[in-house]
Amino acid sequence: MQGRDALRMPSLCRKMRFPGKVRVPPLMPEAGGLYVCHCTARLQPALAALWSIAAVCYRWEPATGFHDPTTRAASHPETERMFISQQELHYLRLLPLDIVHSLLLCRAPVSSPRQVWSQCEEVPVEEVVPVLEEKERTTSYKPVFVTEITDELHFYVQDVETGTQLEKLMENMRSEIASHPPVEGSYVPRRGDYCIAKFVDGEWYRARVEKVESPARVHIFYIDYGNKETLPSTRLGTLPPAFSTRILPAQAIEYKFAFIQVPQDDDARADAVDSVVRDIQNTQCLLNVEHLGPSCPHVTLQFADSKGDVGLGLVKEGLVMVEARKEKQFQKVITEYLNAQELAKTNRLNLWRYGDFRADDADEFGYSR
Structure with missing residues (x-):
C-alpha cells in the first residue's frame, strides 16, 4: 500500500x-x-x-x-x-x-x-449561551395589480413592473394565433399541460389544464390572471413555444391576507369576499410580504391612493377576526388589529351582531381567540 x-x-x-x-x-x-x-x-x-x-x-x-x-x-x-x-x-x-x-x-x-x-490536565468548560437576535418587522411595499379574489379570500396579483412584458407577449401571441388559428378539436388536453384558452370575451389567454372530466368539460386555470373556468376542448389549443412560461413565467401570484381569520360560515365568508372584490379587484395596490404560509405567502395590502390597510379595514367592519400571532416583530400591528376588532364588537358589526360568539362556539366553528 x-x-x-x-x-x-x-x-x-x-x-x-x-x-x-x-x-x-x-x-x-x-x-x-x-x-x-x-x-x-x-x-x-x-x-x-x-x-x-x-x-x-x-x-x-x-x-x-x-x-x-x-x-x-x-x-x-x-x-x-x-x-x-x-x-x-x-x-x-x-x-x-x-x-x-x-x-x-x-x-x-x-x-x-x-x-x-x-x-493531560482537565480544562474547565465555559458554557456558551447563544444570543438570539430579535427580528424586526420589515416593510417593503411593492405595486401590484389585483386580478382575482378566490372564495377562500386568497387573491392573485400581477407585478406592475412586468405588466408591460405581459401586454407585449399577449399582443404577439394573439397576432400569431390569428395568422395560424388552432384546428378545432385537434388539441387533446391532459392534466398539467399549458395551453391557450378562449375566454368569454373571445380572446385567447395562456392557461393550464387542472382536470379533464370529458372532452366537453375541461377545468383550466388562467396562469396570468388567477381565475378558473370549465371549457370544452374545442375552445382550447396548443400554446406556441414562443409564448411559453420559459419566455415569461406565469404572472398571477397567489397570496393570503396576514393577521386575519377568514370566517368559516359560508355566508359570513361570502360577505367578506364580496367586500374585497368591490374594494380591490382590478385595481392597483401595494403589497408587503409578512411571513410565509403552507400554501402561499401571507401579506398586508394597502390601497394605492390612501395607503389604508385592506385587511385592517375588514377587521374594522367586523367581516373577519384577528389571527393572534406571538412573534415579537408583529406585536405592534397585531395590537392595532385587536383594537379595531374590539371596536367592531362594541358596535355589533357583522360577525359581532349577536355579541362575542367565540366563547361558546369557537371550537365548533373553527375560530381561535
Missing part, C-alpha cells in the same frame, strides 16, 4: 458518523507501529479532533498496512482494548489541535490509547 493512498476506516467511522478518509505517511519502518492521523486544513478544529479520535483506534504496521482492530483482536491481543470513553472524547476535544496531532503522530508502543491522557 502506497503512503499517499486514501484509506477508509470502515466500522468506527460509520459508527461515529465521520466522512471517513485518512492519509498515511509514506514510510513507517518501525515494527512497534504508529498511531496515525492527518487532517486537511479545510476541516474545522473540532471535526479534526474527532478524526484524531478515530485514528487512535487504528494502527499502522509496515507489513500489513492500516487495520481495523476489531478484525485483528484474535491474532493481535495487544490491540484488543480499543474503546474510547465519553470522558476521553471530551478531553481530546479540549486539547489544541497541534497537541492532538503531536500525541497521535508520535511513535508509540502498541498499548492502550488511555496512556494519552496521563499527561
Whole structure:
C-alpha cells in the first residue's frame, strides 16, 4: 500500500458518523507501529479532533498496512482494548489541535490509547449561551395589480413592473394565433399541460389544464390572471413555444391576507369576499410580504391612493377576526388589529351582531381567540 493512498476506516467511522478518509505517511519502518492521523486544513478544529479520535483506534504496521482492530483482536491481543470513553472524547476535544496531532503522530508502543491522557490536565468548560437576535418587522411595499379574489379570500396579483412584458407577449401571441388559428378539436388536453384558452370575451389567454372530466368539460386555470373556468376542448389549443412560461413565467401570484381569520360560515365568508372584490379587484395596490404560509405567502395590502390597510379595514367592519400571532416583530400591528376588532364588537358589526360568539362556539366553528 502506497503512503499517499486514501484509506477508509470502515466500522468506527460509520459508527461515529465521520466522512471517513485518512492519509498515511509514506514510510513507517518501525515494527512497534504508529498511531496515525492527518487532517486537511479545510476541516474545522473540532471535526479534526474527532478524526484524531478515530485514528487512535487504528494502527499502522509496515507489513500489513492500516487495520481495523476489531478484525485483528484474535491474532493481535495487544490491540484488543480499543474503546474510547465519553470522558476521553471530551478531553481530546479540549486539547489544541497541534497537541492532538503531536500525541497521535508520535511513535508509540502498541498499548492502550488511555496512556494519552496521563499527561493531560482537565480544562474547565465555559458554557456558551447563544444570543438570539430579535427580528424586526420589515416593510417593503411593492405595486401590484389585483386580478382575482378566490372564495377562500386568497387573491392573485400581477407585478406592475412586468405588466408591460405581459401586454407585449399577449399582443404577439394573439397576432400569431390569428395568422395560424388552432384546428378545432385537434388539441387533446391532459392534466398539467399549458395551453391557450378562449375566454368569454373571445380572446385567447395562456392557461393550464387542472382536470379533464370529458372532452366537453375541461377545468383550466388562467396562469396570468388567477381565475378558473370549465371549457370544452374545442375552445382550447396548443400554446406556441414562443409564448411559453420559459419566455415569461406565469404572472398571477397567489397570496393570503396576514393577521386575519377568514370566517368559516359560508355566508359570513361570502360577505367578506364580496367586500374585497368591490374594494380591490382590478385595481392597483401595494403589497408587503409578512411571513410565509403552507400554501402561499401571507401579506398586508394597502390601497394605492390612501395607503389604508385592506385587511385592517375588514377587521374594522367586523367581516373577519384577528389571527393572534406571538412573534415579537408583529406585536405592534397585531395590537392595532385587536383594537379595531374590539371596536367592531362594541358596535355589533357583522360577525359581532349577536355579541362575542367565540366563547361558546369557537371550537365548533373553527375560530381561535
